[in-house]
Amino acid sequence: MKQLKNIIILIPFFILSCASGQYLKSYEPINVFLETQKIDKNKKYILQAEKIDNKKVIADFNEFKSAGSYFDSNFQPIAYHNEKEYKKMYNKYINDTLKRYWKKDDFLDFKFIIRKKQDITSDSINNYLPDQYWISISEPMYYWKQRYLIFSYNIYNHNGGTTNLIFMKKEGGKWKIDKISSTDVFF
Numbered sequence: 001m002k003q004l005k006n007i008i009i010l011i012p013f014f015i016l017s018c019a020s021g022q023y024l025k026s027y028e029p030i031n032v033f034l035e036t037q038k039i040d041k042n043k044k045y046i047l048q049a050e051k052i053d054n055k056k057v058i059a060d061f062n063e064f065k066s067a068g069s070y071f072d073s074n075f076q077p078i079a080y081h082n083e084k085e086y087k088k089m090y091n092k093y094i095n096d097t098l099k100r101y102w103k104k105d106d107f108l109d110f111k112f113i114i115r116k117k118q119d120i121t122s123d124s125i126n127n128y129l130p131d132q133y134w135i136s137i138s139e140p141m142y143y144w145k146q147r148y149l150i151f152s153y154n155i156y157n158h159n160g161g162t163t164n165l166i167f168m169k170k171e172g173g174k175w176k177i178d179k180i181s182s183t184d185v186f187f
Helices: 002-020 028-036 054-067 083-093 117-122
Strands: 044-048 111-115 134-137 141-143 148-157 160-171 174-186
Touching: 028 148, 028 160, 028 174, 044 117, 054 083, 054 141, 054 148, 054 160, 083 141, 111 117, 148 174
Parallel strands: 044 111, 044 134
Antiparallel strands: 134 148, 141 148, 148 160, 160 174
């Protein structure tokens, strides 16, 4: 009976450790990206607490792949169009349905106000100042032997905004932006 109790106690820890192992330990790549976007560190932005769903990011990535060129200007294959690596990423992340949330500790350099999506969407747009922005970000996903990262970054105000798919590449031990696929959204 004691062994059964131990097994029942250990199963949730095992499941959680397996589910979180495929994600980053720190969010340095996102912070690097935010630095390039000139996010004012003294201004308060609203950050959606819920991370954008993996299925949404994978769908956006698939759309990007189908719409983009397969070769760069030097006629070299573009890494993001490798179907074998895409399927590996797809299989690794598509079934992860655990809801994940951002915390203030994830972005210590920025003054984000963390709010649930339900609170953001139920608030009247008139409750926000005209220059108030709200941001939603996905969990970064590894691609191609962890040499690349892909994540979604959306920023809006009361007039609309942009939804972005960010591609980063690790070079010399540091994450650098490789490509940004952007779509404008109007309200």
